[in-house]
Amino acid sequence: MDISPMTAVTPPRGLATVVTDEYLAAPPMHFPSAAADTFAVQFGRFVDQTAGVVQAEQLFNLLCAFALNLDCPWSAYRYLTPGLRNPAEPNQTFMFNYPDGWQERYFKMGYDKIDPIIKTSRKRARAFRWSEVYNQACTTEDERRVFDEAAEFGLRSGISIPLHGPNGSFAIMSFARKRDFQNRTVTYLQLAALHFHLRAATLVNSSGIEEIPNLSPREKECILWSARGKSSWEIGKILGVSVNTANFHIKNAMQKLDSSSRTTAAIKALHFGIIEL
Incomplete structure:
Protein backbone atom coordinates (compact mmCIF):
# COMPACT_ATOMS: atom_id res chain seq x y z
CA MET A 1 0.00 0.00 0.00
CA ASP A 2 1.76 2.36 -0.23
CA ILE A 3 -9.32 18.19 -2.47
CA SER A 4 -12.44 17.01 -2.23
CA PRO A 5 -14.79 18.96 0.11
CA MET A 6 -13.89 18.50 3.74
CA THR A 7 -16.16 16.42 5.91
CA ALA A 8 -16.03 17.61 9.50
CA VAL A 9 -18.10 16.29 12.39
CA THR A 10 -18.67 17.86 15.79
CA PRO A 11 -15.48 18.28 17.85
CA PRO A 12 -15.34 15.79 20.78
CA ARG A 13 -15.63 16.52 24.47
CA GLY A 14 -12.39 16.96 26.36
CA LEU A 15 -9.71 16.07 23.82
CA ALA A 16 -6.44 14.95 25.32
CA THR A 17 -3.87 17.65 25.98
CA VAL A 18 -1.12 15.37 27.29
CA VAL A 19 1.74 14.06 25.15
CA THR A 20 3.08 10.61 25.97
CA ASP A 21 6.76 10.17 26.78
CA GLU A 22 7.11 7.90 23.76
CA TYR A 23 6.62 10.89 21.47
CA LEU A 24 9.18 12.91 23.34
CA ALA A 25 11.65 10.03 23.19
CA ALA A 26 11.59 9.81 19.40
CA PRO A 27 15.15 9.85 17.98
CA PRO A 28 16.29 13.03 16.20
CA MET A 29 16.14 13.07 12.41
CA HIS A 30 18.97 14.46 10.27
CA PHE A 31 18.03 15.84 6.84
CA PRO A 32 19.89 17.62 4.05
CA SER A 33 19.96 21.30 4.95
CA ALA A 34 17.94 22.54 1.94
CA ALA A 35 15.13 20.04 2.46
CA ALA A 36 15.16 20.62 6.20
CA ASP A 37 14.93 24.38 5.73
CA THR A 38 11.94 24.03 3.37
CA PHE A 39 10.04 21.70 5.65
CA ALA A 40 10.86 23.78 8.72
CA VAL A 41 9.62 26.98 7.07
CA GLN A 42 6.37 25.34 5.99
CA PHE A 43 5.81 23.88 9.44
CA GLY A 44 6.57 27.20 11.11
CA ARG A 45 4.09 28.94 8.82
CA PHE A 46 1.43 26.34 9.69
CA VAL A 47 1.98 26.87 13.43
CA ASP A 48 1.78 30.65 13.03
CA GLN A 49 -1.44 30.42 11.00
CA THR A 50 -3.18 28.36 13.69
CA ALA A 51 -2.46 30.86 16.46
CA GLY A 52 -5.65 32.90 16.06
CA VAL A 53 -7.99 30.16 14.84
CA VAL A 54 -11.13 29.60 16.90
CA GLN A 55 -12.82 26.69 15.09
CA ALA A 56 -11.67 23.09 14.74
CA GLU A 57 -12.79 23.02 11.10
CA GLN A 58 -10.53 25.98 10.31
CA LEU A 59 -7.65 24.22 12.02
CA PHE A 60 -8.26 21.15 9.91
CA ASN A 61 -8.31 23.21 6.72
CA LEU A 62 -4.92 24.65 7.64
CA LEU A 63 -3.60 21.17 8.40
CA CYS A 64 -4.81 19.94 5.00
CA ALA A 65 -3.08 22.88 3.31
CA PHE A 66 0.17 22.09 5.12
CA ALA A 67 -0.06 18.41 4.13
CA LEU A 68 -0.75 19.40 0.53
CA ASN A 69 2.49 21.42 0.53
CA LEU A 70 4.18 18.13 1.36
CA ASP A 71 2.49 16.52 -1.66
CA CYS A 72 -0.09 14.81 0.52
CA PRO A 73 -3.63 15.63 -0.68
CA TRP A 74 -5.69 13.52 1.73
CA SER A 75 -5.94 13.89 5.49
CA ALA A 76 -8.20 12.41 8.16
CA TYR A 77 -8.66 12.97 11.89
CA ARG A 78 -10.63 10.52 13.98
CA TYR A 79 -11.32 10.83 17.69
CA LEU A 80 -12.89 8.00 19.67
CA THR A 81 -14.59 8.90 22.93
CA PRO A 82 -12.76 7.54 26.00
CA GLY A 83 -14.04 4.06 26.76
CA LEU A 84 -15.46 3.64 23.25
CA ARG A 85 -14.47 0.16 22.08
CA ASN A 86 -16.70 -0.21 19.05
CA PRO A 87 -15.34 2.06 16.28
CA ALA A 88 -18.75 1.99 14.57
CA GLU A 89 -20.49 3.82 17.41
CA PRO A 90 -21.67 7.34 16.51
CA ASN A 91 -20.11 9.11 19.53
CA GLN A 92 -16.85 9.92 17.82
CA THR A 93 -15.38 12.62 15.60
CA PHE A 94 -14.43 12.55 11.94
CA MET A 95 -12.70 15.26 9.95
CA PHE A 96 -11.45 14.25 6.54
CA ASN A 97 -11.09 15.31 2.94
CA TYR A 98 -10.90 11.84 1.40
CA PRO A 99 -12.52 11.41 -2.04
CA ASP A 100 -16.31 11.28 -1.81
CA GLY A 101 -16.38 7.91 -3.56
CA TRP A 102 -14.10 6.35 -0.97
CA GLN A 103 -16.03 7.91 1.92
CA GLU A 104 -19.25 6.42 0.58
CA ARG A 105 -17.68 3.02 -0.06
CA TYR A 106 -15.99 2.94 3.35
CA PHE A 107 -19.19 3.38 5.34
CA LYS A 108 -21.46 1.48 2.98
CA MET A 109 -19.27 -1.63 3.31
CA GLY A 110 -18.94 -1.24 7.08
CA TYR A 111 -15.17 -0.83 6.90
CA ASP A 112 -15.34 1.47 9.92
CA LYS A 113 -16.04 -1.68 11.96
CA ILE A 114 -12.95 -3.59 10.78
CA ASP A 115 -10.49 -0.83 9.90
CA PRO A 116 -7.01 -2.22 10.75
CA ILE A 117 -5.70 1.30 11.30
CA ILE A 118 -7.82 1.58 14.45
CA LYS A 119 -6.69 -1.79 15.78
CA THR A 120 -3.04 -0.98 15.14
CA SER A 121 -3.26 2.55 16.57
CA ARG A 122 -4.48 1.22 19.90
CA LYS A 123 -1.15 -0.62 20.27
CA ARG A 124 1.24 1.97 18.83
CA ALA A 125 2.58 5.30 20.05
CA ARG A 126 4.42 6.51 16.96
CA ALA A 127 3.53 7.00 13.33
CA PHE A 128 3.29 3.86 11.21
CA ARG A 129 2.97 3.16 7.51
CA TRP A 130 -0.11 1.41 6.17
CA SER A 131 2.16 -0.96 4.27
CA GLU A 132 3.52 -2.23 7.61
CA VAL A 133 0.03 -3.19 8.72
CA TYR A 134 -0.87 -4.66 5.34
CA ASN A 135 2.13 -7.01 5.45
CA GLN A 136 1.70 -8.17 9.04
CA ALA A 137 0.85 -11.85 9.40
CA CYS A 138 -1.94 -11.00 11.88
CA THR A 139 -3.75 -8.76 9.36
CA THR A 140 -6.78 -10.57 7.93
CA GLU A 141 -7.83 -10.68 4.30
CA ASP A 142 -10.90 -8.58 5.13
CA GLU A 143 -8.64 -5.95 6.68
CA ARG A 144 -6.31 -6.01 3.67
CA ARG A 145 -9.33 -5.42 1.46
CA VAL A 146 -9.85 -2.05 3.17
CA PHE A 147 -6.38 -0.98 2.02
CA ASP A 148 -6.81 -2.52 -1.45
CA GLU A 149 -10.04 -0.65 -2.11
CA ALA A 150 -8.65 2.61 -0.71
CA ALA A 151 -5.85 2.29 -3.27
CA GLU A 152 -8.45 2.11 -6.05
CA PHE A 153 -9.54 5.63 -5.07
CA GLY A 154 -5.95 6.94 -5.12
CA LEU A 155 -5.02 6.37 -1.47
CA LEU A 163 -2.60 10.25 19.62
CA HIS A 164 -3.00 8.75 23.08
CA GLY A 165 -3.84 10.69 26.21
CA PRO A 166 -5.08 10.27 29.78
CA ASN A 167 -8.27 8.49 30.83
CA GLY A 168 -8.46 6.44 27.65
CA SER A 169 -8.62 9.42 25.29
CA PHE A 170 -7.59 8.33 21.83
CA ALA A 171 -7.35 9.87 18.37
CA ILE A 172 -5.82 8.97 15.01
CA MET A 173 -4.49 11.29 12.35
CA SER A 174 -3.92 9.77 8.91
CA PHE A 175 -2.40 11.10 5.71
CA ALA A 176 -2.53 9.46 2.30
CA ARG A 177 -1.17 9.97 -1.19
CA LYS A 178 -0.29 7.99 -4.32
CA ARG A 179 3.41 7.38 -3.62
CA ASP A 180 5.62 6.36 -0.70
CA PHE A 181 6.40 8.75 2.15
CA GLN A 182 9.96 9.79 2.85
CA ASN A 183 11.05 9.68 6.49
CA ARG A 184 11.36 13.47 6.82
CA THR A 185 7.82 13.88 5.45
CA VAL A 186 6.52 11.45 8.06
CA THR A 187 8.32 13.35 10.80
CA TYR A 188 6.83 16.73 9.90
CA LEU A 189 3.36 15.29 9.38
CA GLN A 190 3.60 13.75 12.84
CA LEU A 191 4.56 17.12 14.32
CA ALA A 192 1.68 18.81 12.49
CA ALA A 193 -0.78 16.15 13.64
CA LEU A 194 0.25 16.59 17.26
CA HIS A 195 0.03 20.38 17.02
CA PHE A 196 -3.45 20.14 15.48
CA HIS A 197 -4.60 17.72 18.17
CA LEU A 198 -3.41 19.93 21.02
CA ARG A 199 -4.82 23.11 19.46
CA ALA A 200 -8.17 21.40 18.86
CA ALA A 201 -8.17 20.32 22.51
CA THR A 202 -7.70 23.90 23.61
CA LEU A 203 -10.62 25.07 21.48
CA VAL A 204 -12.94 22.29 22.62
CA ASN A 205 -12.10 22.65 26.30
CA SER A 206 -12.67 26.42 26.17
CA SER A 207 -15.76 26.59 23.98
CA GLY A 208 -17.71 23.40 24.62
CA ILE A 209 -19.44 21.16 22.12
CA GLU A 210 -21.43 21.94 19.04
CA GLU A 211 -24.90 20.40 19.30
CA ILE A 212 -26.07 17.61 17.03
CA PRO A 213 -28.08 19.14 14.16
CA ASN A 214 -31.83 18.97 14.68
CA LEU A 215 -33.36 17.49 11.53
CA SER A 216 -37.13 17.33 11.06
CA PRO A 217 -38.74 13.87 10.69
CA ARG A 218 -39.15 14.41 6.94
CA GLU A 219 -35.55 15.58 6.55
CA LYS A 220 -34.39 12.45 8.35
CA GLU A 221 -36.48 10.28 6.04
CA CYS A 222 -35.15 11.96 2.91
CA ILE A 223 -31.51 11.80 3.94
CA LEU A 224 -31.96 8.18 5.02
CA TRP A 225 -33.28 7.14 1.61
CA SER A 226 -30.56 9.21 -0.01
CA ALA A 227 -27.99 7.28 2.05
CA ARG A 228 -29.56 4.09 0.68
CA GLY A 229 -28.80 5.25 -2.84
CA LYS A 230 -32.25 6.50 -3.86
CA SER A 231 -32.69 9.43 -6.24
CA SER A 232 -34.99 12.36 -5.49
CA TRP A 233 -37.58 10.87 -7.84
CA GLU A 234 -37.44 7.53 -6.02
CA ILE A 235 -37.58 9.22 -2.62
CA GLY A 236 -40.65 11.15 -3.74
CA LYS A 237 -42.39 7.93 -4.78
CA ILE A 238 -41.51 6.18 -1.52
CA LEU A 239 -42.68 9.06 0.69
CA GLY A 240 -45.56 10.16 -1.51
CA VAL A 241 -44.20 13.64 -2.15
CA SER A 242 -43.06 15.52 -5.25
CA VAL A 243 -39.48 15.58 -6.48
CA ASN A 244 -39.28 19.26 -5.57
CA THR A 245 -40.42 18.51 -2.03
CA ALA A 246 -37.86 15.72 -1.68
CA ASN A 247 -35.13 18.04 -2.95
CA PHE A 248 -36.29 20.76 -0.54
CA HIS A 249 -35.91 18.48 2.50
CA ILE A 250 -32.60 17.08 1.31
CA LYS A 251 -31.24 20.59 0.78
CA ASN A 252 -32.35 21.60 4.28
CA ALA A 253 -30.71 18.53 5.75
CA MET A 254 -27.48 19.29 3.89
CA GLN A 255 -27.46 22.85 5.24
CA LYS A 256 -28.06 21.72 8.82
CA LEU A 257 -25.29 19.14 8.48
CA ASP A 258 -22.97 21.70 6.88
CA SER A 259 -22.39 19.43 3.89
CA SER A 260 -21.79 20.22 0.25
CA SER A 261 -23.12 16.91 -1.10
CA ARG A 262 -25.74 14.29 -0.28
CA THR A 263 -23.02 11.75 0.34
CA THR A 264 -21.24 13.75 3.02
CA ALA A 265 -24.58 14.73 4.59
CA ALA A 266 -25.56 11.08 4.82
CA ILE A 267 -22.21 10.14 6.36
CA LYS A 268 -22.56 12.87 8.98
CA ALA A 269 -26.13 11.84 9.76
CA LEU A 270 -25.01 8.25 10.22
CA HIS A 271 -22.21 9.12 12.60
CA PHE A 272 -24.27 11.58 14.59
CA GLY A 273 -26.72 8.72 15.10
CA ILE A 274 -29.46 10.71 13.35
CA ILE A 275 -30.19 7.85 10.93
CA GLU A 276 -29.41 4.13 10.75
CA LEU A 277 -29.05 2.16 7.54
Missing part, protein backbone atom coordinates in the same frame (compact mmCIF):
# COMPACT_ATOMS: atom_id res chain seq x y z
CA ARG A 156 -2.18 4.01 -2.35
CA SER A 157 0.27 4.99 0.39
CA GLY A 158 -0.60 6.17 3.87
CA ILE A 159 0.64 6.82 7.36
CA SER A 160 -1.30 7.06 10.62
CA ILE A 161 -0.32 8.78 13.85
CA PRO A 162 -1.88 7.50 17.10
